[in-house]
Amino acid sequence: MKGHARMLVALALVVAFATTSAALARTNDHRNVNGTLWVANRGDNTIRGFAASSGDLVATVAMAPGSQPGDLAFAKGKLYVAEEMGAAPGIAIVDAATHDVIGRIPMPVGSRPHHVHASSGGDLVSVGLYGTDRIAVVDARTDELLGAWDTDPASTANRAHAGVFSTDGRTLYVASDATGKLIALEPRTGEILWTADVPNAHELAVTNNGKTAYVSGRVASTLRIVDLESHEVVGNVSLGVNTMPDTLKLSANEKLLTVGLRSTPAQIAMVDTATFDYQLVTIGGAGTVAGHQWTSPSGRFTYAAYEGPDAGVAVVDHDRDNAIVQRLPYAGRPHGVDLARP
Numbered sequence: 001m002k003g004h005a006r007m008l009v010a011l012a013l014v015v016a017f018a019t020t021s022a023a024l025a026r027t028n029d030h031r032n033v034n035g036t037l038w039v040a041n042r043g044d045n046t047i048r049g050f051a052a053s054s055g056d057l058v059a060t061v062a063m064a065p066g067s068q069p070g071d072l073a074f075a076k077g078k079l080y081v082a083e084e085m086g087a088a089p090g091i092a093i094v095d096a097a098t099h100d101v102i103g104r105i106p107m108p109v110g111s112r113p114h115h116v117h118a119s120s121g122g123d124l125v126s127v128g129l130y131g132t133d134r135i136a137v138v139d140a141r142t143d144e145l146l147g148a149w150d151t152d153p154a155s156t157a158n159r160a161h162a163g164v165f166s167t168d169g170r171t172l173y174v175a176s177d178a179t180g181k182l183i184a185l186e187p188r189t190g191e192i193l194w195t196a197d198v199p200n201a202h203e204l205a206v207t208n209n210g211k212t213a214y215v216s217g218r219v220a221s222t223l224r225i226v227d228l229e230s231h232e233v234v235g236n237v238s239l240g241v242n243t244m245p246d247t248l249k250l251s252a253n254e255k256l257l258t259v260g261l262r263s264t265p266a267q268i269a270m271v272d273t274a275t276f277d278y279q280l281v282t283i284g285g286a287g288t289v290a291g292h293q294w295t296s297p298s299g300r301f302t303y304a305a306y307e308g309p310d311a312g313v314a315v316v317d318h319d320r321d322n323a324i325v326q327r328l329p330y331a332g333r334p335h336g337v338d339l340a341r342p
Contacts, residue, residue, distance in 0.1 A: 033296050035341045036096065037303050038079055039313060042068040043332025047081055047094065050313070052303070052339060055328050059099040063092055071115050071292065071336030075122035075140040078102070079340065082113035082127055089113055091127055091136065093143055096340040105138065105145050115162035115203065115247075116336065119169040124187055126163035126172055133158030135174050137187050149190030151176060151183045158183075162203045166210045173213060173228075175201040182215060182226060196231040198224055205248040205257065214257055214273075216245040223259065223271065237276045239269050247292045251299030256318065258295050258302050266290040266306035266314075270322055281322045283314035291335035307333040 033052040040047050045067055049058035063069045067083035069092070074080075079094040083104075091113055093103040107113050112131035118124070118140070127136040133156055134148045151174050152158045158176040165172055165187065172187040175198070182198040185191060200217035206228070207213070213226040217236075221243045225235035239245050244262035250273075251257075259269040259278075266284030271277075283290060288308030295302045302316040311334055315326040 033301060033339075035339045037294065037313070037328075037337065037339055038072055038074065038096075039305055039328075039330055039334045040069040040072045040081060040336040041330060041332045041334045042070050042084075043307065043311075043334075045069065046332075047072060047079065048330055048334075049099070049340070050328050055315070055326050061094055061099050061101065063101075064088060064090075064104075067092075069336075072338055073116040073118040073125055074338050074340040075118040075125050078140065078143075079338075080116055080118070080125045080127070080138065080140070082116050082336070084112050084114060084130075091116075091125075091138065103143055105136075105143070107136065107148075111148075114160075116338075117162065117164050118338075119165040119187075120167050121169060124165060124169060124172075126165065126174075126187070128160040128162045128174070130159055130161055132156070133160055133176065135160045135163045135172065135185075137163075137172065137190075146188055147190050149185060149187075151185065151192070152179070152181070152195075153192075155179075161201075164204050164206050164213075166206060167208045168210070171210070173204060173206060175204050175215060177202045177218065182213065182231075184228075184231075194231050196226065196233075198226055198233055200224075202245075203247050205250045207250070207254055214248055214250075216248055216259060218244050218246055218262065221245060223257075223276075235276075237271070237278075239271075239278065240280065243267070243269070243280075245269065246290075249293055249295040249302070251295050252297035253299055256295065256299045258293055258304075260290045260293050260304065262289055264289050264308075266304075266308065268293060268302065268304050268316065270302075270318065279322060281316060281324075283316065283324060284311075285309055291333075292337045294337045294339055303328075303337055303339075305330075305334040305337050307335070313337065 066086035114130035291305035
């Protein structure tokens with residue numbers, strides 16, 4: 001009987017240890033996110049890499065003076081950086097392993113290279129030329145500019161803010177907030193496939209099956225749901241008053257949509273795509289504004305940039321009630337964020 005009791009106690013200790021170990025591992029799970037998190041900083045004309053597993057500084061890379069790099073995307077072992085302003089705007093190309101600037105694709109003054117997105121296979125990179133109605137597309141295998149495609153040949157009023165590829169890479173969806181349009185085009189030729197009315201269209205995320213786009217209506221503080229087969233808005237979700245939603249990121253299972261807000265203090269909206277219930281999470285103090293964010297494929301962690309006092313990147317753990325589990329300091333105006341995979 002005593003031996004049986006001792007066995008039960010030992011078993012309870014094993015269970016308790018396993019539970020505690022699992023809880024600790026769960027707390028530190030963001031350390032299992034592999035790769036380098038890169039952030040573009042408009043305030044000091046640099047990009048900076050952090051080890052996603054620990055938050056340790058990897059490198060800081062100087063971009064062109066006065067270029068105010070606002071966004072970047074990883075593809076084919078390289079970082080494509082939008083150098084938006086200055087005397088020589090363009091798309092800078094940085095070797096993600098050596099951290100060397102290995103090339104630049106010049107763009108006209110005033111064209112404002114802006115949001116950057118890579119196709120799922122990394123073959124293509126799009127850069128919205130926000131000072132125009134054009135979207136630049138680069139072949140990441142050769143770094144050739146395929147074209148700066150005109151999204152509205154009948155007008156110059158459009159402002160191409162962002163272009164997101166379908167999963168198969170055959171369609172590029174471009175948001176124009178000046179005219180409230182979503183434009184679908186063939187990324188390698190620039191052929192316009194269709195245009196839809198999407199009020200205040202600013203930034204977007206596209207589901208893997210290519211049937212739905214989530215589009216931020218920034219000035220309306222609304223998330224718009226667009227049917228990509230019928231080319232129409234089929235739903236609208238208010239994200240509060242004057243929250244100014246901007247960048248969007250879907251988790252790999254598409255159950256979580258994170259939305260960067262441009263209100264102050266810096267906040268991210270965590271949206272359940274099944275119910276469209278959402279929670280606003282404050283990631284910065286008074287005077288801060290959120291930049292872009294990257295959400296891990298598991299949907300557990302979001303790395304969100306914010307500018308203002310104590311600027312940097314907040315690491316949000318969605319499994320811990322959206323708690324901020326780490327901050328990566330980066331003074332200035334950190335904005336665009338992407339992960340370079342090893």
